[in-house]
Structures are given as structure tokens and as C-alpha cells.
Amino acid sequence: MSAQSRARSLLVAGLVLGGGLVGCGGDQSALDPESGQSRAIADLWWWMLIAATIVFLGAVGLLLLAWVRRGSEGFPFFGKSERVSVGLVLTFGIFIPIVSLIALFVVANLSVAEGTDAPEKGSTSMTVEVVARQWFWEVHYPGTGAVTANEIHIPARTRVNLVAKTDDVIHSFWVPRLNRKIDMIPGRTNRILLDADRPGRYRGQCAEFCGLQHAHMGFVVFADPPGRFRAWLAGQERDRRAPTTPERKRGERVFLDEACSGCHTIRGTSAAGRVGPDLTHVASRTTLAGNTIPNDGRYLRQWVLDPQHVKPGNKMPALDLSKAEARDLLDYLESLR
């Protein structure tokens, strides 16, 4: 946020909200834009807020004045003129609204909307395809073999064509700091533009009620410097790091023999399940369970061994593993960078 717009937003927030606003920032805040599209929407919001505040205070002011003048009839100066009354109704009820609404319509729907609509074909440099599933995000990079989940990387300052699809119920892809939301509907392919101003980490969440764990269907978008992005993508394209230690080899055996491989894919092994996320590079991700818990040893252990406690109702069953099997499996999973 530029210094000028930050100052303005703080000023307006303070004026209007009397200190109630707990800062405009936040990882998922629409008022902390990091792209041209989100900034246009945020600016539109601030102008609309100013206009709305003026109208609201004006109307409330009239009512307060009515209380002050409750002993007298009619208007000050004009007296009991029915014509002035009707004139007021026509002016403030018809004429002024018509003018302001036309202005709003032109600015918002003809100007700003051009940027937030689906990007024109050929106007973007790359494509990322996201398939929403109950309750995680499957991420593909068409033209490469890279498949990951819940964590999207894009190069900063690049127009990215984000393709939004689903095969189960309706979801909605929403990264407020980068753009508006776009629904994912079975049978339809929607597209949205992601164009981050600078490298950073942006939180997103499913924004269409999709069942039991809609609340925990989050994801993260990393905008990387181009070099770092290319390295990341190359890493994601590769098959899994083959296990080198005995523990990890045993861990891979556990994975393939237990129910895991029925739902998950690890490229480079025979595990090709499609029910849950691709785990080929699971240890490279910063979060787990749809951005519900951080991806560290303790949380990974909890997620794998007692998934219904972390995200009740999700489709991963609790496994019946011995302590040794669990230790080896977790060791293996943590090695899948």
C-alpha cells in the first residue's frame, strides 16, 4: 500500500468508524491490495464509502434536526409549503440518485470491471489450472507435469491466467489481495487474472459454501521473483525424491501398502490415487489440510494420525499404524521436498 493511500484509508477509517476498525491490513484483506485489479476495487470502495457517509450523515442529520425542531411545522424559511416538500422528494429521491448512480455505473461497471473480468485470450504469459475438490485445491501447471495442492506459486509482476474448475460441488477461488473471487462450477471453466505487484505471500479461501469443511478450505499464493519461481516449478515437475535411508524406504512401503495410495498420488511410485491431494512434494509446502495447520513435524503427525481431529468430516480416515510404522511414514513424508 502506498504511503498516500495508507494515510487516506486510515483517515477515513478513523473518521467513519470511530476507532472500531482494527487496521485495514491482514493476510486476506481486500483493503490491502497487492495487484492493480485489487487496488482498483479497493479505491472504488473508498470513494463509495465517502459518498455513502455523506448521504448517511445528511439523512441522519435531517432526522436529528427534526427532533430539534419538533415543536414547529414546515421548513425554516419556507414554512408549510407542500411544493417544497414534494420538490425535496423529487430532488433527493429521483434526480440526485439518477446522476450519482449513472456515475457509479460508468466508473465501476465500464471502467474498473474491464480489469477484473476474465483476461482476454493471449493477454497472459502463463496458465495455472486449479481444480477445487471437497476440501482442498488441486493445482496444475499445464505444459509441465507439475501437480501440487493448496499452495500456488506464480511469478511476480506477470499476468497469469488462472483457470478455475471443479468436479464435485460449487466452490469459489478467492485471493482478496490479488483479485475478486470467481466461482468454480461443475461443467464450466472460469478464468481470472492473477498479477501480483511484487513478491509476497497471499492468503486465499474458498468463498462458496461447499459442505462440512468449507471453513478450512484455504490456500496460499506465493508470488516469487521469476528465477525462484522457475526453480520451484522445476522442482515440482520432478518425481519424488527417492528414499535413501532404511526408515524412509520402510515409510514408503507403509504408504504403498496402507490405504494412503488409494487416495493420494506420489509420482515416481505406484501410488496414483485421485481422491486426496498429490503428495509428491508435500514437504515443500508451508501449510497442510487446506492452509489449516502449519507444515511442521508436530502438525504433520497430528494430521496423518488423527485427521478427524484436525478437520472433522474430511475424507481421510484414521490409520491403524504401529508406532514404528507411523514414525517411518512421517519421516518419509517429511523427506518429500
Place this chain on the structure above:
Amino acid sequence: MNGVTRSSEATSAIAAAYAERRRRAMPSGVWGVALLVATEAALFGTVLASYYYLRFDAARWPPAGIEPPDVALPLALTGALVLTSVPVLLATVAARRAQVGSARGLLLLALLVQAGYLAVQILLFKRDLGVFSPRDTAYGSIYFTLLGLHHLHVVVGLLLELGLLVKLLGGLTNYRVIGVRAVAIYWYFVNFMAVLVVLTQLSPSL
């Protein structure tokens, strides 16, 4: 008292006809049925709109494997149904003129033709079900639902006429004259909808 009638006291055909003549505005019962027709028309409108919505979504309509419907028999049947509006209209005229016998006869005539229509339509419906199913495609779903909705309205119309005929066995009263007018409006609506429904049903073949 201003020459205003107590219409409920009109318990003979002649008195009812007199009350009808003196009345300047549509009676409440007729307004009620008119509004019922409006809401049912909105329902049909919605189902018809859904048909076209699903159709424009589809690459092929009907989908592969289903033949477009035959045109001749449904159109003929609908023509017959629409023509029953004539005896129904004449029945209302007769009722308003205290001609109980004519009213009964005309309603009975209409009922018999309409029942015949329904019988043949049910046979066609069952025949179609043997060829393609509403459980296979959206086309089947909307096709059978649209037709089923229409046939249900015909059944209701027949029951209304039946009830009316039973009441007319006891002669005409103000209440029953309004009843004839109300049932007539319902049937004009059903017949009008029949045209829209059959044209939609047959649209892939037209």
C-alpha cells in the same frame, strides 16, 4: 337500499341470473380463480423457460439416441382440447341465463372430450416412457416433467367439472353460477397452456 342485491339469497336459477345481470364487477370467486391461473401460469412459464434453458445449453437436443417426437397426434389432440373451450364458454352463457339443463349438458360434453384427450395422452406418455427415460438425460427429465405437469392440471380440471356437475344436479344458485364461471376460466387457461406445452414438446421436430 341502493338497489344492491344480497346475492347469496339467489338460490334459484332465475334469481341467480338476475343477480348476475345486476352485478357490475367480477365477483370475488372469479377474481380468485383468475389469480390462481396467474400463479399457475407463472409455474408453467418457469418450467417452459427451464426447457429452453436446458436446450440452449445442450449440443444436441434431443441427445443422441432419442428420436425427435412425432408431431401429428399430439397436435390433433391439442386441437381437440382447445375446441372444448367452446362448450365450456357456452356453459357459462347458459348458466348466466338460468338454463340449467344446457349448462349441465355442455359441461358434460366438454368433460367427455377432455377425458378422452387425457386417456390418449396417458397412453402416449407411457409409450414414450418405454422408449426413453427421465432418469437418463436432462431432456427426458424436462420432457416428462413438463407433460406431467400439464396432464395433472387436466386431471384437476376434470375433477372440478365433475364436482360442478354434481352440484348442478341440485339446480343453479348464485354460488354455482360463479362456480361455472370460475371453472371455465380454469379451463381456458389449461387449454391455452396445452398449446404452449405441445409446441415446446414438439419443438425439436418443428
Place this chain on the structure above:
Amino acid sequence: MATVATPAAQRHLDRLERIWAEREGLTGWLTTTDHKRIGLLYLFASLAFFAAGGVEALLIRTQLLVPNAGVLSPDAYNEVFTMHGVTMVFLFVIPISIGAFGNYLVPLMIGARDMAFPRMNALSFWLFLGSGLFMYVGLFLGNGPDAGWFDYVPLASKQFTPSSGIDFYALGLIFNGVSTTAASINFIVTIFKLRAPGMSLNRMPLFCYAFLAVSFALVFALPPLTAALSFLELDRRLGFHFYDVASGGDPLLWQHLFWIFGHPEVYIIILPAFGIATSIIPTFVRRKMVAFPLVALAEILVAFIGFGVWAHHMFAVGLATITTIYFAAASLIIVIPSGIQLFAWITTIFTGTPRFKTPLLFILGFIVFFIMGGLTGIMFAAIPFDQQTTDTYFVVAHFHFVIFGAAVFPILGGFYYWFPKVTGRMYHEGVGKLSFWLTFAGTAVTFFPMHIVGLLGMPRRQYTYPPDLGWSFLNFLESIGSYVLGAGLVLIVANLAVSLLRGERVGNDPWGGDTLEWSATSPPPAYNYPVIPRVTSPYAMWDRDDRQADARRLERGELTLERGHETPASTVLDAEWDEILEMPSHSWMPVLLAAALAAVFTMLLLGHWVTAGAFSAVAALVLFGWHMQEPQEA
């Protein structure tokens, strides 16, 4: 108006008392066709559902008081927020507006003795009660609907929600729709045909204009919902394919059909509130409404334009740009009739001499919240802004300001305003004012922060939220607000309940009201008016000459219509007297028909198709029996 009748007048009053006597006891209430009794039945049933919806709201807010509160499990939460929406929209706000306020007041305001179809009026109530109980049985069996009040497919399809909660929802709402449709038809015919001779359309109170508009809107808005729900049930129970993509269906068909109903529905929710506001304002500011014809026209236009804007609920779906632009433009147009009414009310209040009693306070609260909700509504017509904030708490804030702040506040004010008329007693004014301030503050504190937390990225319909996104304090505040709001509402009920028993007794017209109902006794007798009232303006009570003419008519026994259960019927536009109607009185048919239909819906729910058909036949027989009794036999 004489409070002690002369002997001549008394003879007529006694005769009317005898003819219109209501039966006592439970039987009397089960068989009543009197619009006032039916209005009270609706009132108590809707208040019970309001309490249920309120408890659901408090459960939601308590679950969201802090992150990971653990008060409700995810599936319980989903059932609670779904039922909260369904209850408040279908089982509270519509029935109380139309069934309670409309039923009780419209015949009184137009100078009639009952609604056009008294038995169908009773039927509407029993169907409403049945549909509400039907849906709640599902909830109590642990099978409540849980896919949200707008129940999108494919989530609500059999594949993704196999449990029967959705079937309770779909069948329950179809059942509920029959009740509301019947009520709407009744209001239209009543307002068209049963106005007192002389009350031409331009002399009808604005309250009645609002109810006429709302009834027409319902007649056309409910069928798309019925179709959508029927398609859903056919998909779920019989394996049809309206909504599934694999077989040529389309999930968006549900959204279009639902919102073609759903958008008019929100104007349907607010229109009766407009009607109540336009009754309370003139009385308490002692001035006629500014620009009366414009306000009447605006009320009708709101209902009409509301049908053309539905896809503004679908801006994030990916519709064609031209489609989205059309719907945004149409949505902006609705602002005009709302603005006309708003400024008419404000100007009337400003140029009158207001008495700030509790009913007027609630109307002022209504105006403030309506402006706030209306302004955020306008913001949603800015498509990119909508696409950023739809499905977030910003929209939850918006619709609660308009549905609760704007639609419910006039209802609360209306309780206070008409309490003396219905009960013959006055409520406690001091407690009334306190209840207003508590409710107003509670509403503001609960819903205003939702704008902020929505802009900070909090989506709606989530059972908990992470502690590190800056949402925690605001959620906490909102939940505290909801407890304050609850306390305010409880105080209103307590005030009225205690005043019912111990309030000061009042006469016909404690407020100096402007409409006809204030000329009747408090409470009105079963026959409402002993003579057909003479009406020459929409402010019938302020035309003293006309009211004195009524008194003279009573003396002379003119236009008392005391040969039976009689009320006049007039022509639609100019209300020229056309005939005298004999109205039905007590009947068992409405309750019986409602029971038969409840059985049909229950059998459909259970999948017993043949038995459902059998009960339909029973219903048809009851309907035939209903029409066996003709007015002259009453």
C-alpha cells in the same frame, strides 16, 4: 365518537354481536374464520418461530465468539445456520407481516368485516403452521437441512447430501408456498372487492397499497421456487437430471430459478414494513404523508422492478459480461422508488410536529438502518466490488441491515402501535423506549462490524475462523451485540406481556390515528364496524364529518348490514357498491384440508408414493365438501 351507545344504536350492536358471535374454547379457535383471530394465531406461531430463529442466531454467534469455540460441531453449525435463514424468512418475517399484521389490519383499514375468503384465510394459517412443524421435525430428528437457506446444487443433490434434511427443506417449502399463495390471492381479492363503498383506490391507505403490491409479487415469485424445489426433489428421489452436468443438466439452473424467486422475496419482505411505516408516521407527526401518490406508486414499482434483477446474486459465477452489466444496471434502478419513499418519510417527519413515542422511535431506527443497508446495496451494483465482497460478511451485514434493521423494526414498532387497538390496554412507554434503545444498539453492534470483517476477508458460512487474520475482536464484538439485541427483544415481549395484564385501559383512539381501525372499539368487535363507514380520503379518521355521519347512520339503522354475516362488495377502481356478500363463519374444513395436505407431504418425504396419492384423494374430497356449504346455508 360516542363511547356510550344510545338505545337505538345498542339494538343494532346487540344484533350484530349475536350474528357474529365467535365460538368459545379450543373448537372455536380450530374452526375460526375471523380475520382478527387468524391474525392472532399467525402472530403467536410466527413469534414462536422467531424465538427458534433467534436461538439459532445466538448459537451461531456464540460459536463465533472466539476462534475454535467448539460450541457446535461443523455439521450442527451447518444445520443451525440453514434453519436460521429458513426460519427467519419463511416462518417468521413473511407470516408475521402478511399473516398477522395484514390479516388483522387490512379488513379494518378498508372498512370491511372480513377477508374475501375467510375459510381460505384459516387454511393459510394451518398450512403455514404445518409447514413450519414439518421442517422442524426434520431438525429435531437430527436431519435438519444443512446446505444453506439457498441450498445450492450440486451440494444439495443426493450424491453430496444423501441425508433427508434437504427433502424436509424442499417439501416443507413447497408446502409453505401453498399457504402464502393462498394468502396472497386472498389479500388481492379483499383489497380489490371488499373496500367500503366510496373508498376508491386513491382513497385507500398506503398500508393497503403495500399489501396489494406484496401480494401480487408473491403470486408471481413463488412459482419459480416451487419449480426449483420440485426439480430438486425429482433429481434426488426419482433420479432425474435437471441439475447434474453429466446428463445434460446445469447447476446454474437452480441458481437462476432460486434467485428469480429470491430477489423479489426480499422486496416482499420489506414492503409490509414500508406499509407499517406509512401508517405510523402520519399519526405521530400529525401530518399527512408528503407526495402520497408518488409513495403509492413507488411501493408498487419496488415490487415490479424486483423481478428484473435476480442475477446480481450471481456476479461471481462467470456469466457473460453483457448479462452481468444488464443486471447491475437494473439493480441500480430500484434505488429510485426506494429513495422516493425514504425522502417522503423524512420530509413528512421534518415538516410535521413529531411526538417521539416508542412506535415512532422504531420507525426512525428503521429509516437509519434502511439507509445503511440501502447504501451497501448500491455498492453491490458495482460489479467488481460485488465480486470482491459477495459471500463474505460484508453481504451478511448488508442483508441483516435491510432484513432485520429495515424489515423487522417497523414490525416491532407496529407491535407497540397497534397493541392498544388489539388489547384495549396501553404498554409502558418508559420501558418501550428502553427496549427500543437496547434493540437499536444491539442491532448496530452486531451487524455493523460485519462490514469490516468481510472486507478483511472473512467468508460467510464458516463454523470457525483462524485467530491470526484480525477477525477475532470484531467477531467477539458482534457476538456481544447479539446478546444485547436478544435482551432488547426479550424486553419488548416482556413489556407487552405485562401490559397485557396490567396496562392502563384505553379507548378507541389513544394516538389520534389516521386510518379507519381507530374508529372501532379496542379491541374491535367480531363484526368490526356496525355500519358501512363513509370514506372520502385516505385519512379516514381525520375526516370528522365522515365519522359523525357514521354515528348518525348507526342511530338510524342505515347500512348496518345485519341480516346475516354480511359485508359489502364494491367495484375495483371506484368502489361503487355492487352487492352484499354473505360470509362463512366457523368451519372444520380448513383444518381438515391442512391435515390432509400435511399427510400428503409427509408421505412424499417418506417415499410412500401411493399413500401420498391416497391422501391427495382425501384432500380433494375435503375440498369438495368445503364447497358443498354455500353462503346461504351459513
